[in-house]
Amino acid sequence: MDKFIKSIQQFLSSRNATVALVILLFLSVSYLSYGLYLRMDLSSQGTLRLTKTTRQILNKLEEPLTIEAYFSEDMPEAALQTVKFMKDFVSEYAGISSKVRLRVLNPDKDEDAKMRADSLGIRPLQIGAVDKKKQEVASIYFSLALHYGGKTEIVPSLLESPSPEYDITARVIKLSQPERNRVGILVNPGMVRPDSNASSFEKVEYLRDTIETLYGAMEQIDTTVSEIPPEVKTILLVRPGVLTEIDRYKLDQFLMRGGRLIVAASGMAIDFQSGIASESTSDIVSFLEPYGIVLGKDIIYESNSNFLPYEQRVNAFQSISLPYPVWNISTSLNQKLEITKGLKALVLPYASTITLAGKQEGTTAEILASSSSGAWAQKSFAMIDPRRMPTQPPEGTTKQIHNQSVLLSGKFKSAFAASPDQNSAYPHLPEGEGKLLVTGTPYAFTDIGVQLSDGLNLNFVLSAVDSFNGMEELLALRKKSPPAPKRLNLSQATQDAITFFNFLIPLGLLAGFGIYHFSQRRQRMNQGENHEN
Amino acid sequence: MNWNTINVIYKREMGHYFNTPIGYIFLAIFILFAGFMLFFTPPRFWDSGNSMRSFFDLLPILYMFFIPAITMRLWAEEKKSGTIEFFFTLPFTETEAILGKFLSALTFLAIALSTTLPIAVTTILTGSPDLAQILGGYLGGLLSGAAYISLGLYLSWLVNDQINAFLLAFLASFFFFMLGYQPLLQFFGPWKDFLAFFSISWHVQSLYRGLIDTRDILYFILFPLLFLYLNRESIWRSR
Numbered sequence: 001m002d003k004f005i006k007s008i009q010q011f012l013s014s015r016n017a018t019v020a021l022v023i024l025l026f027l028s029v030s031y032l033s034y035g036l037y038l039r040m041d042l043s044s045q046g047t048l049r050l051t052k053t054t055r056q057i058l059n060k061l062e063e064p065l066t067i068e069a070y071f072s073e074d075m076p077e078a079a080l081q082t083v084k085f086m087k088d089f090v091s092e093y094a095g096i097s098s099k100v101r102l103r104v105l106n107p108d109k110d111e112d113a114k115m116r117a118d119s120l121g122i123r124p125l126q127i128g129a130v131d132k133k134k135q136e137v138a139s140i141y142f143s144l145a146l147h148y149g150g151k152t153e154i155v156p157s158l159l160e161s162p163s164p165e166y167d168i169t170a171r172v173i174k175l176s177q178p179e180r181n182r183v184g185i186l187v188n189p190g191m192v193r194p195d196s197n198a199s200s201f202e203k204v205e206y207l208r209d210t211i212e213t214l215y216g217a218m219e220q221i222d223t224t225v226s227e228i229p230p231e232v233k234t235i236l237l238v239r240p241g242v243l244t245e246i247d248r249y250k251l252d253q254f255l256m257r258g259g260r261l262i263v264a265a266s267g268m269a270i271d272f273q274s275g276i277a278s279e280s281t282s283d284i285v286s287f288l289e290p291y292g293i294v295l296g297k298d299i300i301y302e303s304n305s306n307f308l309p310y311e312q313r314v315n316a317f318q319s320i321s322l323p324y325p326v327w328n329i330s331t332s333l334n335q336k337l338e339i340t341k342g343l344k345a346l347v348l349p350y351a352s353t354i355t356l357a358g359k360q361e362g363t364t365a366e367i368l369a370s371s372s373s374g375a376w377a378q379k380s381f382a383m384i385d386p387r388r389m390p391t392q393p394p395e396g397t398t399k400q401i402h403n404q405s406v407l408l409s410g411k412f413k414s415a416f417a418a419s420p421d422q423n424s425a426y427p428h429l430p431e432g433e434g435k436l437l438v439t440g441t442p443y444a445f446t447d448i449g450v451q452l453s454d455g456l457n458l459n460f461v462l463s464a465v466d467s468f469n470g471m472e473e474l475l476a477l478r479k480k481s482p483p484a485p486k487r488l489n490l491s492q493a494t495q496d497a498i499t500f501f502n503f504l505i506p507l508g509l510l511a512g513f514g515i516y517h518f519s520q521r522r523q524r525m526n527q528g529e530n531h532e533n
Numbered sequence: 534m535n536w537n538t539i540n541v542i543y544k545r546e547m548g549h550y551f552n553t554p555i556g557y558i559f560l561a562i563f564i565l566f567a568g569f570m571l572f573f574t575p576p577r578f579w580d581s582g583n584s585m586r587s588f589f590d591l592l593p594i595l596y597m598f599f600i601p602a603i604t605m606r607l608w609a610e611e612k613k614s615g616t617i618e619f620f621f622t623l624p625f626t627e628t629e630a631i632l633g634k635f636l637s638a639l640t641f642l643a644i645a646l647s648t649t650l651p652i653a654v655t656t657i658l659t660g661s662p663d664l665a666q667i668l669g670g671y672l673g674g675l676l677s678g679a680a681y682i683s684l685g686l687y688l689s690w691l692v693n694d695q696i697n698a699f700l701l702a703f704l705a706s707f708f709f710f711m712l713g714y715q716p717l718l719q720f721f722g723p724w725k726d727f728l729a730f731f732s733i734s735w736h737v738q739s740l741y742r743g744l745i746d747t748r749d750i751l752y753f754i755l756f757p758l759l760f761l762y763l764n765r766e767s768i769w770r771s772r
Binding site (some may be wrong): 027030034040044045048077495503510511514 | 551552554557560561564565568571572578579648649650651652655659663664665666668669714716719727730731738739742743744745746747748751752755756758759762763766769770
């Protein structure tokens with residue numbers, strides 16, 4: 001026994017013990033730091049940075065908030081890093097306020113958790129995974145359930161969320177501040193609808209889903225056959241086609257009683273089959289005119305646009321990149337207004353010009369987005385096929401800045417004020433304080449525009465809705481705007497040249513330094529030899 | 534610890550890199566591979582939104598070859614040529630010698646990384662990069678490189694031949710890289726999270742996203758310290 005104790009004592013006083021201790025210390029300190037850490041997201045977007053707004057909201061909670069995280073343990077390689085970041089991010093919520101509790105559940109291994117997830121409507125997410133050298137679809141849980149005051153909100157997926165903070169905190173706001181105004185969308189015949197089975201150019205499913213998450217079910221209003229419900233304070237009009245007099249009257253009166261209209265419409269009708277745009281017969285143009293907005297029957301060609309280059313195959317091995325000037329990015333956004341403040345860009349496909357002409361007294365107009373000075377408006381008839389597009393404006397048309405999105409607010413006068421039979425057929429409010437936001441294209445808010453703008457366009461329209469509904473907290477959360485997409489439209493030859501210079505510059509500098517260094521060294525050696533001689 | 538002495542060793546080692554063609558050859562290979570990874574490996578730079586992401590993602594793989602190449606001779610060459618005996622008769626401690634060699638290799642790596650700055654400039658001019666992510670990428674590249682260098686330096690001491698030092702460092706780098714590879718980790722059951730935490734590639738990902746996490750910074754401080762310490766212990770034992 002003594003011998004054993006002695007050998008232990010000897011080991012402990014040896015350098016071997018110190019080495020073992022140092023290794024153990026490294027392992028334990030590294031691993032223990034897992035639970036105690038600080039994190040800073042220095043990226044410009046700050047996706048994983050909790051804002052002051054979230055902290056304030058969580059600290060103001062009156063009742064306990066329980067965040068149930070339904071996370072699978074085995075995640076495919078592709079999702080692993082995102083999962084790691086998101087787990088840390090969700091944990092930060094629990095660290096802010098003692099009222100926030102986090103429960104992590106694994107429905108893959110816990111049958112009760114699986115049943116609970118099912119009852120809450122949480123379904124496993126399907127994501128692509130490579131397993132045993134073959135492509136498979138992995139089924140994983142990575143959702144949240146937020147419980148507050150007997151109510152529950154679900155964050156269906158954290159995996160591909162561009163703004164997880166918004167996704168979580170907005171739902172916390174919804175739970176803790178249930179009273180809010182409703183949002184509606186006009187679904188008169190011929191309009192872009194949220195629930196159509198049409199192409200991504202023709203539906204607003206993303207927009208509908210996002211708004212419904214925050215504002216409850218979106219009211220679908222057909223003004224031809226029904227009235228605008230009084231609880232609806234904001235209405236979206238995406239590519240309104242036919243607006244009969246009764247439709248225009250109801251929308252006018254909605255504006256007069258303080259309603260907010262968000263119009264996304266073009267003065268041109270696009271035929272994607274033939275690649276031609278021609279003057280639209282939509283009644284929205286005449287609807288807007290009494291309020292001082294002229295929606296141009298034209299399409300803006302942005303000569304600097306390179307957002308959506310069009311690849312054209314030259315031969316079997318080579319393709320060239322053509323600019324697509326009708327898909328343009330507006331980076332000239334009004335940074336004074338809450339709606340566009342902090343937003344880096346808007347992607348505006350096939351946009352028409354908006355001119356402020358004869359603005360009503362008592363209203364103020366703000367330009368939210370405009371083109372660059374290199375843009376021109378192609379009037380009445382335009383090619384949208386990149387192979388047949390003009391590269392320069394036609395004679396008599398100059399390149400200039402065009403308004404692409406404007407906001408009118410203040411005391412509007414009814415367009416029906418001069419109606420001869422105003423008291424019988426159209427009893428109306430003669431004036432009222434409303435807001436009218438017009439963007440010169442519907443495709444910025446349809447699914448195609450929302451998807452390709454990487455959240456920028458969605459941010460814009462949601463900021464407008466939040467601003468119109470006095471939801472400053474949501475607005476503050478959405479200030480994490482993605483950077484403006486920029487990709488110079490470079491020819492293949494220019495790309496090759498830049499690639500070549502990326503090799504040449506460092507190799508040239510290296511060779512130059514090497515030659516200089518060796519010649520200096522040789523000189524010093526020669527001097528040394530001469531000195532010795 | 535005398536910084537003047539460390540500086541003497543540092544300069545001596547930097548001389549080894551730049552007074553012979555070998556350092557230039559390594560740098561040229563690094564430039565060619567880095568450019569090839571970015572411009573010719575899918576997703577190609579011009580097809581992927583002009584982003585440096587693929588460069589940073591493939592950097593650990595480049596390191597697995599490059600860092601063993603720059604660390605292999607640090608001790609092994611001294612031992613093979615017999616200068617090690619003379620080296621330790623000079624008036625400096627093991628710690629100073631290790632630090633001098635470590636810092637010179639780290640500087641060489643920083644120079645190698647700086648040769649990719651034209652790529653960063655191209656990205657900024659032609660794409661819409663997040664500067665924090667580019668800076669985070671370079672910081673991650675330097676910190677993970679420091680970890681691999683400390684490992685390579687230690688392993689270079691354990692063998693007497695540069696080729697063996699290269700192979701050993703390559704295998705060890707590969708091991709620490711693979712620790713974060715999920716398909717492999719799934720065989721370790723409940724230990725997989727623990728093992729993943731010690732992977733270099735696991736820790737560097739946060740920095741590539743512009744996230745500064747104290748766990749990663751701590752890891753990148755402790756990892757080189759551990760291997761520099763083990764190197765010192767090994768030298769002490771052999772003397």
